[in-house]
Amino acid sequence: MRYWIAALCLGFGGLTLAEPPALHSGQEARYQALIEELRCLVCQNQNIAESNAPLAEDLRLQVAEMINAGRSDAEIKDYLVARYGDFVLYRPPFKPNTWLLWGGPFLLLVLGLVTAFRIFSGRRSETPDESVDQAALHKLLQGQSDQRNKS
Amino acid sequence: MKARFLIPVGIVAALLVVLAVGLTLNPREVPSPLIGKAAPPFALPRLYQPDQLVTDASLKGRVTLFNVWASWCVACREEHAQIERLAKEFGMYIIGLNYKDETQDALGWLSHFGNPYSAVAVDADGRVGIDWGVYGVPETFVIDSAGVIRYKHIGPVKAADIENRILPLVRELEGGQG
Amino acid sequence: MPAIERIEVTQSVTSLFLPELGHFALCLALSLTVLQAVVPMLGVVTGRVLWSELARPAAIGQFSFLLIAYLILTWCFIVSDFSVSYVAHNSNTQLPLAYRISAVWGAHEGSLLLWVLMLASWTMAVAFFSKSLPRDLTATVLSVMGMVSIGFLLFMLLTSNPFDRQFPVPAEGRDLNPLLQDPGLIIHPPMLYMGYVGFSVAFAFAIAALIGGRLDTAWARWTRPWTTSAWMFLTLGIMLGSWWAYHELGWGGWWFWDPVENASFMPWLVGTALVHSLAVTEKRGIFKSWTVLLAITAFSMSLLGTFLVRSGVLVSVHAFATDPERGVFILGFFAIVVGGSLGLYAWRAPRFRASGKAGFFSREGFLLLNNIFLVVAAAAVFVGTLYPLLADAMSLGKLSVGPPYFNTVFVPLTLPLVLLVGCAAALNWKRGRVDTLWQRLRWVALLALAAGLAMPWLMLGKTTFLVIAAVSMAFWAMFSASEEIIRRGSRRGWLKIPAAIWGMSLAHFGLGIFVIGVTLVSAYSAENDVRLAPGESAELSGFEFRFEGITQYAGPNYDSTVGKVTVSRGNKALAVLEPEKRIYRAMGNAMTEAGVLPRLHRDLYVSLGEPLSGQAWSLRLYYRPFMRFVWLGALLMALGGFLAMFDRRYRKPGKLDSGIERHAVAESDV
Numbered sequence: 001m002r003y004w005i006a007a008l009c010l011g012f013g014g015l016t017l018a019e020p021p022a023l024h025s026g027q028e029a030r031y032q033a034l035i036e037e038l039r040c041l042v043c044q045n046q047n048i049a050e051s052n053a054p055l056a057e058d059l060r061l062q063v064a065e066m067i068n069a070g071r072s073d074a075e076i077k078d079y080l081v082a083r084y085g086d087f088v089l090y091r092p093p094f095k096p097n098t099w100l101l102w103g104g105p106f107l108l109l110v111l112g113l114v115t116a117f118r119i120f121s122g123r124r125s126e127t128p129d130e131s132v133d134q135a136a137l138h139k140l141l142q143g144q145s146d147q148r149n150k151s
Numbered sequence: 152m153k154a155r156f157l158i159p160v161g162i163v164a165a166l167l168v169v170l171a172v173g174l175t176l177n178p179r180e181v182p183s184p185l186i187g188k189a190a191p192p193f194a195l196p197r198l199y200q201p202d203q204l205v206t207d208a209s210l211k212g213r214v215t216l217f218n219v220w221a222s223w224c225v226a227c228r229e230e231h232a233q234i235e236r237l238a239k240e241f242g243m244y245i246i247g248l249n250y251k252d253e254t255q256d257a258l259g260w261l262s263h264f265g266n267p268y269s270a271v272a273v274d275a276d277g278r279v280g281i282d283w284g285v286y287g288v289p290e291t292f293v294i295d296s297a298g299v300i301r302y303k304h305i306g307p308v309k310a311a312d313i314e315n316r317i318l319p320l321v322r323e324l325e326g327g328q329g
Numbered sequence: 330m331p332a333i334e335r336i337e338v339t340q341s342v343t344s345l346f347l348p349e350l351g352h353f354a355l356c357l358a359l360s361l362t363v364l365q366a367v368v369p370m371l372g373v374v375t376g377r378v379l380w381s382e383l384a385r386p387a388a389i390g391q392f393s394f395l396l397i398a399y400l401i402l403t404w405c406f407i408v409s410d411f412s413v414s415y416v417a418h419n420s421n422t423q424l425p426l427a428y429r430i431s432a433v434w435g436a437h438e439g440s441l442l443l444w445v446l447m448l449a450s451w452t453m454a455v456a457f458f459s460k461s462l463p464r465d466l467t468a469t470v471l472s473v474m475g476m477v478s479i480g481f482l483l484f485m486l487l488t489s490n491p492f493d494r495q496f497p498v499p500a501e502g503r504d505l506n507p508l509l510q511d512p513g514l515i516i517h518p519p520m521l522y523m524g525y526v527g528f529s530v531a532f533a534f535a536i537a538a539l540i541g542g543r544l545d546t547a548w549a550r551w552t553r554p555w556t557t558s559a560w561m562f563l564t565l566g567i568m569l570g571s572w573w574a575y576h577e578l579g580w581g582g583w584w585f586w587d588p589v590e591n592a593s594f595m596p597w598l599v600g601t602a603l604v605h606s607l608a609v610t611e612k613r614g615i616f617k618s619w620t621v622l623l624a625i626t627a628f629s630m631s632l633l634g635t636f637l638v639r640s641g642v643l644v645s646v647h648a649f650a651t652d653p654e655r656g657v658f659i660l661g662f663f664a665i666v667v668g669g670s671l672g673l674y675a676w677r678a679p680r681f682r683a684s685g686k687a688g689f690f691s692r693e694g695f696l697l698l699n700n701i702f703l704v705v706a707a708a709a710v711f712v713g714t715l716y717p718l719l720a721d722a723m724s725l726g727k728l729s730v731g732p733p734y735f736n737t738v739f740v741p742l743t744l745p746l747v748l749l750v751g752c753a754a755a756l757n758w759k760r761g762r763v764d765t766l767w768q769r770l771r772w773v774a775l776l777a778l779a780a781g782l783a784m785p786w787l788m789l790g791k792t793t794f795l796v797i798a799a800v801s802m803a804f805w806a807m808f809s810a811s812e813e814i815i816r817r818g819s820r821r822g823w824l825k826i827p828a829a830i831w832g833m834s835l836a837h838f839g840l841g842i843f844v845i846g847v848t849l850v851s852a853y854s855a856e857n858d859v860r861l862a863p864g865e866s867a868e869l870s871g872f873e874f875r876f877e878g879i880t881q882y883a884g885p886n887y888d889s890t891v892g893k894v895t896v897s898r899g900n901k902a903l904a905v906l907e908p909e910k911r912i913y914r915a916m917g918n919a920m921t922e923a924g925v926l927p928r929l930h931r932d933l934y935v936s937l938g939e940p941l942s943g944q945a946w947s948l949r950l951y952y953r954p955f956m957r958f959v960w961l962g963a964l965l966m967a968l969g970g971f972l973a974m975f976d977r978r979y980r981k982p983g984k985l986d987s988g989i990e991r992h993a994v995a996e997s998d999v
Contacts, residue, residue, distance in 0.1 A: 032856070036732075037731070037733050039729045039731065041181060041286035041287070042286055042287060044178075044179055045587060047731070050580050054251065054277070055277070055280075055285075055286055058276075058277045058278075058280075058281060059281070062281060081184070082184060083184070083185070083281060083282060083283070083284040084181065084183075084184070084284050084286065085181060085182065085183070085184040085284075085726070085727060085728075086726060086727070086728040086729070087181045087727045087728060087729050088729070089728070089729060090729050090730070090731025090732060090733050090734070091731065091733035091734055091737075092716075092728050092729065092730055092734060097720060097725040097726055097728070098716075098720075098728065100712070100716075101712060101713065101716045101730065101734070102734075102738070104708070104709075104712050105705055105706075105708055105709035105712060105738055105742060106738075108705050108708050109701070109702075109705045109742065112701035112704070112705055113698075113701060116689075116694075116697050116698065116701055117689070119697075120687070120688065120689035120694060120697075121689070153679050156618070156674065156675040156678050156679055157675045159622060159625075159626075159671045159674065159675070160668065160671045160672055160674075160675055163629075163664075163667050163668055163671055164668070166715075167660065167663070167664050167668070169715070169718060169719050169722050170636065170642065170660055170663075170718070171660060172722035173642040173718040173721070173722055174640060174642060174653060174656045174657065174660065176642075176718075176721050176722065178641075178642060178643055178717070178718070178721070180727075181727050182726075182727060
């Protein structure tokens, strides 16, 4: 199963640039940005800008034609998603099955910051009760300041 | 033992389950969003009569297989005996989509390996292929009598796929219709 | 001719038994490793000194036998012994000698052998440099490393034996993946593995701390140099990988957020957090269970990376030939090592008590913030890498998570880090004061803002608000790192600045350089796909690229087409770039070698595409401002780590030991 698709993927190390499709002037940057965000279905570790699979070439042409026809980025993406699914989008859409993906890291950050704040405010209030071996602490600090003096 | 020290073990346990399930999946197989939707319309020249057209209308009225193939595709050769079997042994109605091929090569290929197709549509530039979400030939679609795509098989059809997936589905669809 | 004959004779004789000898050496190494894992631990538990002392000789023995196995495999590559199936699959007689030697780690089995050999080297290093450590600690650490090693040796012997023979012997081998036939890739994997495997030392120290119930300043001090060196190797390994991808893939990119890159980046982020939290644990005796958790996590991330790369659960550029059986084995191993150590953590870590205290506005507090941002960044990479798998496993649909996601999420999570870098070193431990910090750093801040405003505009003639913000932050990190050095140097003499301070400042300075590079190369790169016939030229970012035509030449094992592109600005010719397209004869694989004009402040880069109609070729031109800063920054970070390892306090642990030993005793009473 895997070998057969990989066989269509002609050596991922070799950059094969076919002739770039003709674009209306001023659209090059938009075209480049779009094809870099679309995943090739044949060489699946590449976007369609990098991939040299025949399908990627067809899709680049399709994107170029749609841009020339005045279609918006969203329309072009919808067109491809209708045919290949969300898999083609390297920027996953924000919807229920990706809430965790987009929100997770920031949720974790908030959680981490809250925890950190609680640790420190808790630690300060506990401070008087904390039984520390003062002698050992003194020794340690001494050791550190010795070090500092030496260096 | 405080509960918060157990959190890491919990996370890893969940991770292990996901990874274990992941080992049984194929990350490369992309399910088609077209399943359950009407077959994309097309109107393409016939391979044998280039001046006539095959259209999506030919997919309606009976359960149909839609097989995407090309003469340059090695895996198509591998599956061809099974497609032949589907046509001859099980009497399936099969439309072929000759994908990004040279007409002469395609004709030679069929005369050499046999022609299981009721009609072959020529998709020279691969546009219809894009509409159908084709990304790796061979691909085979099962279409019900209303012209709705019910199943997509990616890669060469093997005998086991016919017995386990395709035939049961076709029987079911035909049963529902009759 | 005689030389060749001699080699052939040698080959036919040695080929009779050498691979078997290699296999045998692996088995012996495994049995010694079992000894190293079991007996010293029993010695610690039962109090038998002799048993604990066995750890060192067993570690030396394990290393020796693995070295023998490794050398034998290398020899099989040198003489092209294709009866060894691994050699036959990854080499051939046309392959230049240097690549035959590096082909040993060019695929799964051999790279695993390298991995195990490195693990044994780290184990040996611990055995040698731990003479001043308490005997029980050394014995436990070596035993834990032995357990890890057992897993990998079993994995190799049961599923991936590099010495497997094949009959009939093929007359010619296949080839080393041409992607790997590049000087960058000769050293990239060993560096990377040194980093991955090196975290096993911190891991073993963490487990020993959990088992022994002892986690104090001395423990942190012993663990630090090991962690720092592993981190340094990982930094270098990742940097080399990026540099290689830039030159070899022909897409002008230096980081693709590919699962395999992410697999190396996650342990790096967690390892960076560990390096910082160890500092707090050493100096202040707090964050103990957190530090242990990070040590376990850093190594777990290395193991996870191994699983992701070698099991085929994700689609990736570099994936090794995969096999579900291997995936199951590594997953089981991962479950035992990570599950076991986190179970131990849940059981034993609650007993660690902080021995210091601090307010939030202090160096501790800021280092904790640093840790939070780093760990959340690692979590973001983790979530992004595994989400497609998660969604698929839970039948939520197939989706892709690529660079747009990572760039969007990662930048806001990491930019605050750059701000923190500037403050942390200038803040006091325990309780910092806003006014002293302000007094000390206001000029640094002002200068950084001025530099951030001016530099992109002066160098590139354009700027945006985001670029000003990011570059100012980068200068803030660089200037405050310099301020630390200047302040110390002018007060107490330059030679008295401890190596650790040099290291820290250099690494933070490097971070600033790195951020400048990333910002400017992302914001102001330009590229252009063009079709050029000989004599025609194209313009990009004020440079003229003139295509002169192509020439052909035959390399040792490939045929190359070389394009000649003259780059000029105004009327001044700058360089002739020679992008290549190579076809490796053995398998007919095509490879790209970009033509690059590297300068400190910009790269000009050309890849050769395909021949088009007539004499024309498709070419891709890139303008990459400050590309070199990205790698230079990473290099400085690694160099900083290197310097920090040589701090004198690591070399004389004995002196402090007694005092801290007593402190530790007192602490365990708490």
